[in-house]
Amino acid sequence: MRPTAAWIAAFIALLPVAAFAADQPEAVDRSALRVCSDPGNIPFSNTKGEGFENRIAELLADKLGVPLRYTWFPQATGFLRNTLRARRCDLVIGLVSGAELALSTNPYYRSTYVMVTRKADAIAADRLDDPALKSLRIGLIAGTPPAGVVARSGLMAHVRPYDLLVDTRIDSPSHRMVEDLAAGVIDVALLWGPLGGYFAALHGDQLTVTPLLHEAKNARMDYYIAMGVRPGEHRWKGDIDKLLAENKDAILAILREYHVPMLDVRGALIQ
Numbered sequence: 001m002r003p004t005a006a007w008i009a010a011f012i013a014l015l016p017v018a019a020f021a022a023d024q025p026e027a028v029d030r031s032a033l034r035v036c037s038d039p040g041n042i043p044f045s046n047t048k049g050e051g052f053e054n055r056i057a058e059l060l061a062d063k064l065g066v067p068l069r070y071t072w073f074p075q076a077t078g079f080l081r082n083t084l085r086a087r088r089c090d091l092v093i094g095l096v097s098g099a100e101l102a103l104s105t106n107p108y109y110r111s112t113y114v115m116v117t118r119k120a121d122a123i124a125a126d127r128l129d130d131p132a133l134k135s136l137r138i139g140l141i142a143g144t145p146p147a148g149v150v151a152r153s154g155l156m157a158h159v160r161p162y163d164l165l166v167d168t169r170i171d172s173p174s175h176r177m178v179e180d181l182a183a184g185v186i187d188v189a190l191l192w193g194p195l196g197g198y199f200a201a202l203h204g205d206q207l208t209v210t211p212l213l214h215e216a217k218n219a220r221m222d223y224y225i226a227m228g229v230r231p232g233e234h235r236w237k238g239d240i241d242k243l244l245a246e247n248k249d250a251i252l253a254i255l256r257e258y259h260v261p262m263l264d265v266r267g268a269l270i271q
Contacts (some may be wrong), residue, residue: 026233027087033061033068034090036083039072041173043198043258044094047072051091052194052258056108056251060243065113084230091240095228105204105240109255110263111193113146113221115210116181116200123188127214129153136187141152146190146212149219175199180208190260198260211261211269223264 037045045051047070049058061068073079073087082100083089096105115147117123128149138155140147143164150156160180161264162173174191178199181189190194193211200207213222227244229236244251255262260268 007039017076026110027230028090028233028236030066030130033057033064033066033097034069034071036071036073036089036092038075038079039235041075043194052254057093057206059239059247059250059254063243063247066223074133074220080228084228090233090236091242092228095226097224097226100226103231103233103237104226105229105237106244107224107226108251109260110222110224110242111261113212113262114191114193114196114261115143115212116189116191116196117187117208117210118184119206119208120180123208125208127212128190128219130153134158136186139180139186139189141173144192145188145219145221145238149215153230158215178203178207194258195262201259209259209261210264213263213267213269222267224231242258 037053037057039045039047041051043051045053049055057068069089071083073083082093083094084102090175092102095102095104097104115125115128123136128146129152133153133155136158138150138157138159139162140150141162141164150159162177164173165251173263174195177189178184178196180186182203191199193209197209200209217223229240240270252262264270
């Protein structure tokens with residue numbers, strides 16, 4: 001489950017669901033690093049290798065001394081069932097930590113939802129119940145964590161909705177939302193941090209990215225992101241955990257290059 005808006009929402013919806021069947025014997029192809037990935041979901045991944053998950057996969061393959069091989073499948077319903085669970089690949093680079101559909105590695109970053117605004121507007125709000133937002137046009141992807149807070153704050157009348165589930169090969173609601181913000185169609189864009197940070201950076205210093213760090217505790221905005229292997233493949237998980245620990249600085253450098261907002265273990269923003 002990729003940490004896009006759709007995956008975050010899907011993960012939350014699946015929390016009460018029982019885990020899959022009993023663990024299977026390990027079936028990892030050690031002759032290559034076989035990665036399950038979306039063919040067109042920047043800034044995470046694409047077939048050209050332009051996403052940060054592509055870059056991290058290349059780093060891990062290099063450290064393992066094996067070639068990198070992809071199984072491409074859109075991030076939609078059935079992604080894990082048709083890739084990792086079908087044994088067509090052995091690793092998912094981006095997964096919400098603790099998801100029941102796979103065995104999570106140790107997290108390799110923690111991010112949060114963000115509020116993106118135009119710098120020229122000097123909007124000082126840093127939480128969704130700020131009265132300043134009541135007169136603004138808000139871009140929001142339905143079903144994502146900010147939606148509930150927006151509704152409780154009485155802001156739904158000002159919301160411009162964007163699709164949750166799309167074919168990422170032909171559409172990016174997050175990218176469209178940021179473009180609408182820059183064009184003045186909306187005044188605020190609420191996005192998953194890696195998406196908001198990346199697409200805002202395409203506009204230089206015109207946009208401001210404000211992490212949502214001050215919401216109520218029952219309005220979870222931040223998530224640990226791990227990698228995913230098949231349930232039961234604990235040796236393989238251990239190998240990936242070791243690689244993540246040994247290459248932590250290099251991975252963080254890649255994430256910073258893509259403007260991913262990151263939080264430390266206390267929930268504070270890593271500058």
